[in-house]
Amino acid sequence: MSTKNTYTVSIYTENNVGLLNRISAIFQRRHMNIESINSSKSEIKNVSRITILVKITEDQMKKIIGQIEKQVEVIKAFYHSEEETIYQESCLFKLNSDLLIENDEIQMIINQSKSRVININKDFFVLEKSGSKEEVEELYQILKKHGIMQFVRSGRIAITKEEMKISKMLD
Amino acid sequence: METREKKSKKEEIKTNVTVSGAEAVVKCLLAEGVDILYGYPGGAIMPVYDELYKYKDKLNHVLTRHEQGATHSAQGYARATGKVGVAMATSGPGATNLITGIADAQIDSTPMVCITGQVASHLLGSDAFQETDIVGISTPVTKWNYQITKASEIPEIFAKAFYIARSGRPGPVLIDITKDAQFEQFEFSYEKCTSVRSYKAIPELNIEAVKEAANLINEAKKPFVIWGQGIVLGEAEEEFKEFIEKAGIPSASTLLGLSALPTKHPLHVGMVGMHGNYGPNKLTNECDVLIAVGMRFDDRVTGDLSRYAKQAKVVHFEIDPAEIDKNVKANVAVLGNAKETLKTILPFVKENMHKEWLQEFRDYDATEFDKVIKKDLYPTKEGLTMGEVIKEINKASQGDAIVVTDVGQHQMVACRYAEFNQTKSNITSGGLGTMGFALPAAIGAKMGAPEREVVAVIGDGGYQMTIQELGTILQTKAAVKIVVLNNEFLGMVRQWQQLFFDKRYASTEMTNPDFVAIAKGYHLKANRVTKREELENVVQEMMQSEEAYFLEVCVEKEDNVFPMIATGSSVSEVRLS
Numbered sequence: 092m093s094t095k096n097t098y099t100v101s102i103y104t105e106n107n108v109g110l111l112n113r114i115s116a117i118f119q120r121r122h123m124n125i126e127s128i129n130s131s132k133s134e135i136k137n138v139s140r141i142t143i144l145v146k147i148t149e150d151q152m153k154k155i156i157g158q159i160e161k162q163v164e165v166i167k168a169f170y171h172s173e174e175e176t177i178y179q180e181s182c183l184f185k186l187n188s189d190l191l192i193e194n195d196e197i198q199m200i201i202n203q204s205k206s207r208v209i210n211i212n213k214d215f216f217v218l219e220k221s222g223s224k225e226e227v228e229e230l231y232q233i234l235k236k237h238g239i240m241q242f243v244r245s246g247r248i249a250i251t252k253e254e255m256k257i258s259k260m261l262d
Numbered sequence: 263m264e265t266r267e268k269k270s271k272k273e274e275i276k277t278n279v280t281v282s283g284a285e286a287v288v289k290c291l292l293a294e295g296v297d298i299l300y301g302y303p304g305g306a307i308m309p310v311y312d313e314l315y316k317y318k319d320k321l322n323h324v325l326t327r328h329e330q331g332a333t334h335s336a337q338g339y340a341r342a343t344g345k346v347g348v349a350m351a352t353s354g355p356g357a358t359n360l361i362t363g364i365a366d367a368q369i370d371s372t373p374m375v376c377i378t379g380q381v382a383s384h385l386l387g388s389d390a391f392q393e394t395d396i397v398g399i400s401t402p403v404t405k406w407n408y409q410i411t412k413a414s415e416i417p418e419i420f421a422k423a424f425y426i427a428r429s430g431r432p433g434p435v436l437i438d439i440t441k442d443a444q445f446e447q448f449e450f451s452y453e454k455c456t457s458v459r460s461y462k463a464i465p466e467l468n469i470e471a472v473k474e475a476a477n478l479i480n481e482a483k484k485p486f487v488i489w490g491q492g493i494v495l496g497e498a499e500e501e502f503k504e505f506i507e508k509a510g511i512p513s514a515s516t517l518l519g520l521s522a523l524p525t526k527h528p529l530h531v532g533m534v535g536m537h538g539n540y541g542p543n544k545l546t547n548e549c550d551v552l553i554a555v556g557m558r559f560d561d562r563v564t565g566d567l568s569r570y571a572k573q574a575k576v577v578h579f580e581i582d583p584a585e586i587d588k589n590v591k592a593n594v595a596v597l598g599n600a601k602e603t604l605k606t607i608l609p610f611v612k613e614n615m616h617k618e619w620l621q622e623f624r625d626y627d628a629t630e631f632d633k634v635i636k637k638d639l640y641p642t643k644e645g646l647t648m649g650e651v652i653k654e655i656n657k658a659s660q661g662d663a664i665v666v667t668d669v670g671q672h673q674m675v676a677c678r679y680a681e682f683n684q685t686k687s688n689i690t691s692g693g694l695g696t697m698g699f700a701l702p703a704a705i706g707a708k709m710g711a712p713e714r715e716v717v718a719v720i721g722d723g724g725y726q727m728t729i730q731e732l733g734t735i736l737q738t739k740a741a742v743k744i745v746v747l748n749n750e751f752l753g754m755v756r757q758w759q760q761l762f763f764d765k766r767y768a769s770t771e772m773t774n775p776d777f778v779a780i781a782k783g784y785h786l787k788a789n790r791v792t793k794r795e796e797l798e799n800v801v802q803e804m805m806q807s808e809e810a811y812f813l814e815v816c817v818e819k820e821d822n823v824f825p826m827i828a829t830g831s832s833v834s835e836v837r838l839s
Contacts, residue, residue, distance in 0.1 A: 105460050108409070109397055116402045157584030163406040163426055166460045261459055 304352025307379030333363020338706030354392030369693030405433030492556015541626030698727030
């Protein structure tokens with residue numbers, strides 16, 4: 092019917108055991124895959140913010156927001172398109188320390204990709220990169236040739252351009 | 263009784279005493295006005311049962327014969343009274359056995375609090391004896407759930423649980439309590455919960471939406487109301503009646519909405535849905551304004567959504583914002599409790615009559631009578647029909663009984679033909695379609711409304727799913743009347759096999775035991791009817807009985823329920839044969 096889009100779902104919740112399970116179950120029940128999920132504290136004390144990335148139709152998205160907001164411990168849920176948010180993903184690469192000495196290219200890659208070395212010892216070093224999913228993916232493809240010992244990527248975190256009046260709701 | 267209850271409630275709130283977590287559970291239940299609960303003991307909940315023993319004068323615990331029975335009894339109690347039903351079980355299998363009832367309560371919006379025992383907190387996650395992650399398991403089928411690991415959490419969590427279960431769109435809440443929390447001593451005080459900051463029980467009423475809805479209703483030439491259980495749950499029966507009477511709108515019920523308006527009300531045009539009445543189904547696709555009140559456009563109501571009321575403007579009165587535009591797009595959504603929204607709209611609604619439009623429903627009624635109802639209620643063939651049994655029950659009850667039904671053909675027939683004079687009289691498993699619901703639900707209904715006659719109408723299949731609850735009837739003397747309509751088939755599945763699977767009756771034929779002998783084994787009055795001429799007298803005898811009574815009626819084996827909207831068909835394709 093309608094086309095699938097990437098949506099960033101931002102959910103303000105009470106910080107309670109089991110709530111993440113309750114929210115992910117809403118997607119699972121509808122046979123929808125969550126692209127990424129992140130839970131952290133928010134700008135409000137004792138209020139968590141869950142950020143979920145999904146690829147679904149807008150109609151599905153609206154219904155899911157209704158189901159999420161229906162949960163007792165959810166304060167408010169929003170969904171936004173790519174254009175409406177400023178978002179980042181973060182990733183870590185574990186690489187062999189020999190590369191730093193033997194391979195000139197590595198230093199150039201680090202500089203060009205605006206990533207940074209956050210840990211280094213004689214066996215390995217850890218490279219951190221934040222950016223869009225595409226930037227992270229690009230760096231991954233470049234480093235793959237040199238051998239990646241470990242790789243991990245965070246879920247998306249996003250800030251909306253629009254104001255969120257959560258504090259008002261809690262008064 | 264009432265004054266004693268009130269007095270004791272005050273005491274609970276005032277006194278700060280050191281008690282065990284287990285005693286606190288009982289005190290919380292009393293503070294919430296609970297007078298009866300259904301359950302089954304076991305290791306992890308034993309401290310609470312020990313307190314129930316001490317408090318047995320104040321709180322009646324009914325021992326069911328299976329934990330599923332406890333949930334359905336609690337549901338029956340809740341549906342008959344409007345109060346929160348309470349069920350209790352131990353950890354592990356006790357807890358998992360509650361799940362069907364919890365899922366049923368969730369989909370049918372029944373207020374219920376379930377309490378489960380859990381292994382001691384230091385054993386959590388160790389695969390201890392009778393440990394299951396019941397909070398994890400129950401999450402998708404509860405409105406809210408919580409695991410208590412410290413006794414001091416008990417008062418606040420119980421207060422919250424009852425508030426959440428009964429407020430807004432009601433639903434089931436599960437509280438899991440570790441055994442160490444039940445033993446732990448703490449200083450008890452209780453305060454009722456009146457709000458939860460992240461939870462809005464009732465959405466704000468938007469007066470502009472109300473006016474817009476009134477305009478659509480006032481301008482409509484062929485308005486049609488479909489009401490659901492929201493009227494019963496919101497106790498909006500009077501407001502609803504005033505609304506439809508003033509606007510003169512023909513009104514049909516969903517399965518769960520039945521009895522909110524007396525069956526004989528002149529604007530009552532029957533039931534919608536898969537086996538609903540001919541007129542309301544057909545005319546759903548001819549009305550110009552469809553007014554849905556406290557209903558959720560279930561697929562069994564709408565049939566094919568792409569051909570459902572496309573010509574009509576839709577006004578949706580609803581308490582749950584997530585239901586708006588979920589299945590059917592609303593032109594105007596009036597959010598709020600039906601009692602409030604209907605009261606608010608009344609002055610904006612013009613007095614009206616839609617005589618010719620109402621007559622269209624009556625004309626379809628005549629067709630349905632000729633093609634279906636006559637055969638069902640006044641059969642000329644030899645075999646007994648389910649319909650004529652319901653007719654006899656109506657005659658004997660005068661429409662004053664609570665009719666509890668299970669799931670299947672008998673349910674559809676009973677809901678089609680049962681007469682209701684008063685609200686909260688139709689108790690059935692609608693959304694989940696839980697076979698085995700009726701017998702334990704009837705026990706709960708009878709205990710909740712002991713002054714009323716409670717008749718459980720059950721098929722021979724569903725009856726055997728919770729037949730052990732006859733033991734609960736024996737022990738409690740709950741005077742329920744049980745009517746098993748025995749066609750020796752899983753009738754509804756067989757009907758589908760006949761219509762859509764070329765009569766391949768796969769696993770639907772039942773070799774049944776001697777039901778009367780079984781009932782007699784439980785020391786119940788029991789009887790069997792196989793002939794039409796016996797039916798009236800035996801039904802009368804059953805209804806006049808002061809105690810529980812079991813009646814088996816052997817009905818025609820391969821009767822079908824019509825009208826019927828086949829899966830994937832439109833409501834206007836409702837068939838009469």
